[in-house]
Amino acid sequence: MKKILMISHSSRGGGAEIIFLKTADALKKNTLKIIFNSKEGFTVKKAETKKFDIEIINNFILNTSVVKVIVRFIFWNSVSIFKLMKIIQKEKFDYIYSGSIVNYIGGIAAILTRKKHVWHIHEMDNVGYQWFNPKFNFLVRYILKYSTVIFVSDGVKNSWLKRLSLKESDLEYEIIYNPIKKLNKKKDYFNAKNKKITIGCAGGFCKNKNQKFLIETFIELQKKYDNIFLKLAGDEVVNEGKRLIENKISKKKYSLYDYTDISIFFSKIDILVVPSYSEAWPLVAIEAASFGLIPVLTTEGSINELLKESENAFYINPYNSTELYEVLENIIINYDRLKSSISNNNKKLLEKCEFNKKFEKRINSIF
CATH class of the missing domain: 3.40.50.2000 (Glycogen Phosphorylase B;)
Structure with missing residues (x-):
């Protein structure tokens, strides 16, 4: 049995958030603690109903604004990373798991505490829609190379290798297709x-x-x-x-x-x-x-x-x-x-x- 600290944002309940909860369900035989960036939103409410051990540490995800990311890091995320490190060291977690490419503070905390980091990447890099500013490529590249990465498809993997100028041999990774909801439908x-x-x-x-x-x-x-x-x-x-x-x-x-x-x-x-x-x-x-x-x-x-x-x-x-x-x-x-x-x-x-x-x-x- 492993001790795993899981980190996610909580908002409208998009695909990454749903799979975060399914991942937590899949790992429930281990000792889990979940960190959310807000006490509001779909994911934290669902996690509460499932009786997971939850803690709220306010932090901000990566986005396309360089100024916002830097200001938020100085005034909020640096403190949040320090709080994460204290939890990791006090409760002696074996793994840090981060859901989504934009959740980066778990990766930094894992590196600083020399813990294993698993990064679950759901998003695809597209020319017409960017998840974060290219000026932060260096940060994402560094965390990826430190982590065990789960990509949800080959296409997702290839899109990030291309954007970040990485080779497959630079990463330790797995391709794992997401589970789907069992639906009730008429037989005919x-x-x-x-x-x-x-x-x-x-x-x-x-x-x-x-x-x-x-x-x-x-x-x-x-x-x-x-x-x-x-x-x-x-x-x-x-x-x-x-x-x-x-x-x-x-x-x-x-x-x-x-x-x-x-x-x-x-x-x-x-x-x-x-x-x-x-x-x-x-x-x-x-x-x-x-x-x-x-x-x-x-x-x-x-x-x-x-x-x-x-x-x-x-x-x-x-x-x-x-x-x-x-x-x-x-x-x-x-x-x-x-x-x-x-x-x-x-x-x-x-x-x-x-x-x-x-x-x-x-x-x-x-x-």
């Missing part, structure tokens, strides 16, 4: 036919998720196709969605949810669109595929390692205003045929993957 869902076609998107409303792109495309599509409907779910979707839709879509043709159970949401839609500017390994896409939906996914990610174009999903460039329209139009026109082939392909593919079983085994092998 893979063979369902539907004359009304509902297009959906799930995720907290923000610039990166690019819901505006889907809304604008739907507004144009509805002029030609009367049998389509739109449903959006996620934090701030109701307020922001209404603002973008205004009177451009009939109230009978769209629904907005701040939150809904994903199984219930999937049961109401036929096509899931993930139009993000950066989406390294979208769990929602794999879960949609397991549910029998047709996934339409951003090219700015690495999920194509698993879901192949036209066989398991369709891909669109989030910077190209016509691609999403053309892909959705093709699905609308050929819905029954594409639904049958893609959902059955995905059923066969995902039955072989055993994501959850492999995830727990491989995570534990690192510690």
